[in-house]
Amino acid sequence: MTAHTTISSETIPGDAKADGAALMAAMGRAAKAAAATLATAPTQQKNAALLAAAKALRAQEADILAANAADMAAGKAKGLTPAMLDRLMLDGRRIAAIAQGLEEIAALPDPVGSVIAEWTRPNGLRIQRVRTPLGVIGVIYESRPNVTADAGGLCLKAGNACILRGGSESFQSSRAVHACLVAGLKAAGLPEAAIQLVPTTDRAMVGAMLAAPEWLDVIVPRGGKSLVARVQAESRVPVFAHLEGNCHVYVEASADPDMAEAVLLNAKLRRTGVCGAAETLLVERAAARSLLPRLVKALLDAGCEVRGDAEVRKTDARVKAATEEDWATEYLDAVIAARVVDDLDAAIRHISAYGSHHTDAILTEDAGHAARFMNELDSAILLHNASTQFADGGEFGMGAEIGIATGKMHARGPVGVEQLTTFKYLVHGSGQIRP
Template identity: 55%
Template sequence: MSRHASSSQNDTLANTAGASLDIDAYMASLGQAAREASAQMRRQTSASKNAALLAMARQLEQSRPGLLEANSSDMARGRESGLDAALLDRLALDDRRIDGMIEGLRQVAVLPDPVGEVDGLRYRPSGIQVGHMRVPLGVIGIIYESRPNVTVEAASLCLKAGNACILRGGSEARDSNAAIAACITAGLEEAGLPPAAVQVVATTDRAAVGRLIAMPEFVDVIIPRGGKSLIERISREARVPVIKHLDGICHVYVDATADLDKAYAIAVNAKTHRYGTCNTMETLLVDAPLAESLLPRLASAYAEHGVALRGCPRSLGLLPDATAATEEDWATEYLAPVLSIRVVDGIDEAMAHIDRYGSHHTDAVVTENYSLARRFMAEVDSSSVMVNASTRFADGFEYGLGAEIGISTDKLHARGPVGLEGLTTRKYIVFGEGHVRQ
């Protein structure tokens, strides 16, 4: 495929939205172009990838009026179709968000490049040296909803990690994504990188998603970013490995030895800092000896923030404004100012609750007992486990990754916040000097 084939194909499709299209043929063409581009990306230097990222940033700056105009069309269509206020807010682009996309590209450009890192070299008795080299995954398919700035985030991280990617944004952001894709393509071409290294699916036909997740000959991994129903569908139907998390049912357990001021600050922050994020606390577990002194104080703070409380029978006596928690409450990711509270008898009951109702995302313990903290870290099976810290720290930026493509609660390959290193894999490398096996 020529250097300009991918961008011209997307332009054609964007201009003929709704026209009859052979989805299988179209997606196969994107996949073939991405596979060829990934082979070229493996030989790119950090300097060339960084140059492309900075060129994309310049293209976004120069195209600011066009981006705002395209987004205005998406917003008008969204209002007509009845999108709620939260979705419209995610969809909206303004100068501040465009500035954020530009700054994000520049920040990724200065991150350390993991590709080519060699570690663990050691001599074997035979005389050979064996180690690992970090290499790109290959072709990454990313499926996401609403937020057009994800197009830039996903493209930049995949590119810096040496991958090609196929991006399928939500239909509600069709015009915005097409405008951003044009900037990305122009930046790639300016830097001399293959334009097919980043391709945005131009059709809004849902069949394109089904085809993207079923092309193992072209796609190495799928990353869905969106609501639970989208991720469940991708996980169920994909024939390609998926990096994902379904729920963020995060817990904070306050042990009887906890410092009350620490516990108060963490429990308030973990719930009220932001409500709609996957690392927000949804259930607070309090060791019985502390319940009487801690829960009424927390209830006052939650009331100031408008947080509705749902409690177990033991906590209801201390929380007169709370309602009785149901079995469903313990297994619910509210993403809202609602909190479930349970009084427990010690760490074993707390961990049993987390094991039964948690989603393996992020769980925290507040304690001054070092041995108990070690137990909690060792036995709670979550992708992030915290001691005396808010669950809101489960974030790629806070972990020093610079940026993240999402959170993984899987156990194979990537787990927790997925940054540049999570978009690579490792292969064995062997050095010898004419060695032959005896």
């Protein structure tokens, strides 16, 4: 097998370090060569790399934690928000979860080469639609060092090479995690350039990646609204992304009160900084006297700020007045907007007007209303009697996810192994010619 060298700050020529385009070209060439090898790599070899990387993560926990401590100290000095620091922070439990994620990816069926559909034409031609890797995937992300492993592992399992550009705030942590992925590749005899980490925090590399369709087949941005908006506006490479996670929980009068309270608190407060966190509570008018006061009190008592309409404010003096802007805001914090709506139709209208097509939930015992909610809304993920925080590839059984996509082309919802493939047609004949 041909050896490949991982691009690093030590192996890149001096002029390339200062030139985003040159660095992108150097990494791109290495990635293209690695992708050609990965496209035909046997499942066992890819799995061996993933399992070896997971083993390395556990063995290098102390080094990873030391790197993360440096990032956390720098982040606090920069004034990062509590939500950003939570995304950045690693501990033994989170490192173990990252390693477990790689093992779960290894346990997934290999999508490459699987036959999606096949049929035979009247002239005897047998046609198959077969999954094939996308090629080279660029991932641009902020603050979350776990994305380094999630993205690298998913791309590898799907037969893709990847170029990862982590945020400056997680640079040391991402380098430590990436070193474990490279160790896994080496142990399995796969090219180190299959998973590359941009070796600089220079923001010029973001622009260089967006302008590199000759090297990248897809870009996946994971970060704040400004990053995703920039990628969607400037990229010459196809993009899998969501701009915002303005997620809703709609509670009907028929909902079980205990269930509704538990699900709502989890949807909003389990982790406020994730894209699946609920940002707006809608309550059916028929539940305004029975359920609404209980739900609002539970949120406030748990430390969540509630910004409500006039009816919500009547339930508790601690509720602040909501503005029109609140209905369209992704807080990523312990804040939620709350409104009373007349019925299911009004809830659907509100979500359609203000939502981001990410994740929305209905809490109800009316199966017909749940079906209408799920059929009539166009969100990527819709839930019935469950927390919006399940908007996660790992929770979907995908091992992990490279991101959530809310567009309508190719991939939608959690982007896992299957979504990181495309397909080609294989046509088998016996000498047929077209008349």
